[in-house]
Amino acid sequence: MNSTMEKPYVVGIDIGGTNTVFGIVDARGTIVATSSIKTGAYADVNDYVDEVCKHLLPLIIANGGVERIKGIGIGAPNGNYYSGTIEFAPNLPWKGVIPLANMFEERLGIPTALTNDANAAAIGEMTYGAARGMKDFIMITLGTGVGSGIVVNGQMVYGHDGFAGELGHTIIRRENGRVCGCGRRGCLETYCSATGVARTAREFLTARTEPSLLRSIPAENITSKDVYDAAVKGDKLAQDIFEFTGTLLGEALADFIAFSSPEAIVLFGGLAKSGDYIIKPVQKAIDENVLNIYKGKTKLLISELKDADAAVLGASALGWELKEVK
Amino acid sequence: MNSTMEKPYVVGIDIGGTNTVFGIVDARGTIVATSSIKTGAYADVNDYVDEVCKHLLPLIIANGGVERIKGIGIGAPNGNYYSGTIEFAPNLPWKGVIPLANMFEERLGIPTALTNDANAAAIGEMTYGAARGMKDFIMITLGTGVGSGIVVNGQMVYGHDGFAGELGHTIIRRENGRVCGCGRRGCLETYCSATGVARTAREFLTARTEPSLLRSIPAENITSKDVYDAAVKGDKLAQDIFEFTGTLLGEALADFIAFSSPEAIVLFGGLAKSGDYIIKPVQKAIDENVLNIYKGKTKLLISELKDADAAVLGASALGWELKEVK
Numbered sequence: 001m002n003s004t005m006e007k008p009y010v011v012g013i014d015i016g017g018t019n020t021v022f023g024i025v026d027a028r029g030t031i032v033a034t035s036s037i038k039t040g041a042y043a044d045v046n047d048y049v050d051e052v053c054k055h056l057l058p059l060i061i062a063n064g065g066v067e068r069i070k071g072i073g074i075g076a077p078n079g080n081y082y083s084g085t086i087e088f089a090p091n092l093p094w095k096g097v098i099p100l101a102n103m104f105e106e107r108l109g110i111p112t113a114l115t116n117d118a119n120a121a122a123i124g125e126m127t128y129g130a131a132r133g134m135k136d137f138i139m140i141t142l143g144t145g146v147g148s149g150i151v152v153n154g155q156m157v158y159g160h161d162g163f164a165g166e167l168g169h170t171i172i173r174r175e176n177g178r179v180c181g182c183g184r185r186g187c188l189e190t191y192c193s194a195t196g197v198a199r200t201a202r203e204f205l206t207a208r209t210e211p212s213l214l215r216s217i218p219a220e221n222i223t224s225k226d227v228y229d230a231a232v233k234g235d236k237l238a239q240d241i242f243e244f245t246g247t248l249l250g251e252a253l254a255d256f257i258a259f260s261s262p263e264a265i266v267l268f269g270g271l272a273k274s275g276d277y278i279i280k281p282v283q284k285a286i287d288e289n290v291l292n293i294y295k296g297k298t299k300l301l302i303s304e305l306k307d308a309d310a311a312v313l314g315a316s317a318l319g320w321e322l323k324e325v326k
Numbered sequence: 327m328n329s330t331m332e333k334p335y336v337v338g339i340d341i342g343g344t345n346t347v348f349g350i351v352d353a354r355g356t357i358v359a360t361s362s363i364k365t366g367a368y369a370d371v372n373d374y375v376d377e378v379c380k381h382l383l384p385l386i387i388a389n390g391g392v393e394r395i396k397g398i399g400i401g402a403p404n405g406n407y408y409s410g411t412i413e414f415a416p417n418l419p420w421k422g423v424i425p426l427a428n429m430f431e432e433r434l435g436i437p438t439a440l441t442n443d444a445n446a447a448a449i450g451e452m453t454y455g456a457a458r459g460m461k462d463f464i465m466i467t468l469g470t471g472v473g474s475g476i477v478v479n480g481q482m483v484y485g486h487d488g489f490a491g492e493l494g495h496t497i498i499r500r501e502n503g504r505v506c507g508c509g510r511r512g513c514l515e516t517y518c519s520a521t522g523v524a525r526t527a528r529e530f531l532t533a534r535t536e537p538s539l540l541r542s543i544p545a546e547n548i549t550s551k552d553v554y555d556a557a558v559k560g561d562k563l564a565q566d567i568f569e570f571t572g573t574l575l576g577e578a579l580a581d582f583i584a585f586s587s588p589e590a591i592v593l594f595g596g597l598a599k600s601g602d603y604i605i606k607p608v609q610k611a612i613d614e615n616v617l618n619i620y621k622g623k624t625k626l627l628i629s630e631l632k633d634a635d636a637a638v639l640g641a642s643a644l645g646w647e648l649k650e651v652k
Contacts, residue, residue, distance in 0.1 A: 136486040150585065152478045152485075159478075159587025160462040161623055169617045170581040175501075182617055255496040259476065259585050261485025291495045291508055297487055 007070035009063060012316025013052065015039060015076040017091035022056055024063050025316040029128030031309055033059040045094040049103045072104055072112040073318025075120030075311060080162040084114045111322040117311065119156055119165060121268055122149025124314025129304040130266050137264045138256055142271035146189035152260050172252050192249040194270055197224035200241050212237035224271060231277050242277040250285020257294050268303035333396035335389060338642025339378065341365060341402040343417035348382055350389050351642035355454030357635055359385040371420040375429045398430055398438040399644025401446030401637060406488040410440045437648040443637065445482055445491060447594055448475025450640025455630040456592050463590045464582055468597035472515035478586050498578050518575040520596055523550035526567050538563035550597060557603050568603040576611025583620050594629035594636065
């Protein structure tokens with residue numbers, strides 16, 4: 001009897017600034033049970049972990065008990081895989097270094113691992129999604145920010161300190177770069193995140209005079225979704241915003257390819273769903289900017305995980321790698 | 327009896343455009359015998375391999391015979407580790423794809439591996455040099471060009487095709503970047519190689535009017551060595567050239583850190599020996615440009631391998647990883 005038969009499930013916990021979503025997942029990536037709580041409602045992290053366990057345990061028991069769970073994987077902002085801690089996460093209520101993996105392990109007696117959300121997404125993609133069977137790929141998450149998870153030789157790249165893979169904070173504009181939340185200027189995520197698309201919209205609307213559907217929206221309220229909707233309706237300015245965004249992203253990806261020569265780059269998140277409006281200029285910029293020896297080799301893929309499930313699936317995938325609690 | 331005692335030696339072969347240097351190396355990194363031939367003298371690669379073997383075999387026999395050699399490692403431009411081939415190397419006499427590792431393996435009956443020169447340097451540094459015991463580091467070779475070898479989780483990053491780690495060809499200037507030998511513009515190596523330093527010297531001498539020791543040298547003949555010599559003599563313009571070079575390199579390294587969060591970056595080659603003139607601005611630019619979470623963590627080191635020996639040592643280090651010929 002192999003271990004998947006003995007322990008057919010893993011638990012995935014995705015910790016976001018607003019919600020914590022968790023679920024029980026089988027080896028094929030089916031979420032067999034799921035629930036959620038509000039992250040922000042628990043000022044004390046002990047109360048928070050207790051509350052997650054209170055909701056999670058009945059689900060576990062309904063699916064055969066803790067002995068059927070191979071491991072728990074947690075995806076969290078500023079999550080460190082090596083230490084199992086969340087460290088100084090600006091959007092979470094708990095300050096300092098929080099030993100979250102240990103706290104779950106102690107309460108439930110199930111081996112628990114933790115990593116940041118983009119790494120979890122990469123592991124999810126490798127386990128259940130578009131990167132199945134790949135040993136070298138880069139996951140780029142295009143959300144409020146730009147995150148990344150890098151897999152080399154079939155292993156996550158955590159770096160010497162557990163914090164590797166912050167490609168959203170590589171600097172793509174050294175002159176007059178946009179101010180980034182990290183305190184520096186010109187980071188990739190100031191241009192190629194959903195927020196970056198909205199910034200570009202405001203810049204284009206100011207710099208250009210042509211009519212646009214976007215002019216009917218107060219500039220401060222424009223979202224990347226508005227830009228997408230306008231682009232679909234044939235709005236030239238909106239389409240140019242995607243062209244600009246995709247070009248900058250493709251230029252950056254061409255440099256990432258020179259690092260790890262991945263079999264694929266997998267794009268995830270809202271922007272990645274904007275289809276050809278974003279993918280075409282990304283692909284064009286990669287082709288035009290990549291070093292000769294890499295030309296035409298790295299596939300550009302869209303995540304195959306459903307948006308609603310991806311975070312929990314990604315986190316859960318970490319659980320398959322775990323050994324018994326020591 | 328462990329395998330190092332049974333097979334106490336490896337062979338390193340460094341293939342350069344001008345010379346091929348090879349040697350027998352022990353586990354402590356001592357070169358016990360060495361010789362060389364002219365690479366360019368053999369239009370047929372079969373003649374070339376025969377000639378290397380003709381010079382190498384007596385050295386092997388003098389040190390106990392082929393059964394005492396654990397493996398042969400080859401460092402070569404455009405070398406591909408996965409296939410053991412040299413592919414379309416512009417500076418070597420043989421065109422197309424050359425199965426060099428197999429050719430040596432067949433002739434000598436010793437397992438043979440091959441990689442590009444920068445990867446070989448990284449493996450050498452990990453085995454015998456400044457990166458001993460490190461699992462995550464980046465080697466940057468500053469020579470005629472800029473090469474790189476990346477180690478993640480204790481393994482070389484070869485990528486899905488064997489060609490990963492061309493950080494010298496990441497684009498650091500998108501506007502008006504210098505033309506690169508690769509056909510693109512703005513590559514790191516057009517600024518931070520020895521050739522790049524000479525180009526900067528010519529640019530600075532044209533753009534500025536102040537006196538400089540470098541003005542006594544015909545502009546086309548200026549080398550990075552001339553710039554170093556002038557800097558040592560207190561020449562302000564020469565010192566500014568290093569400042570400029572180091573700043574651009576440090577900015578690029580700060581982005582590389584966001585990729586793999588290495589324990590160290592090891593600089594190798596002539597420029598790396600220019601001491602504080604180059605190291606200080608590199609370190610300053612890293613400190614000023616690196617993302618907060620990495621600040622002060624990644625060590626900046628100079629290679630500990632002697633210039634003359636480094637290429638052969640690096641190549642030889644590959645030999646320790648080899649298993650018996652299949």
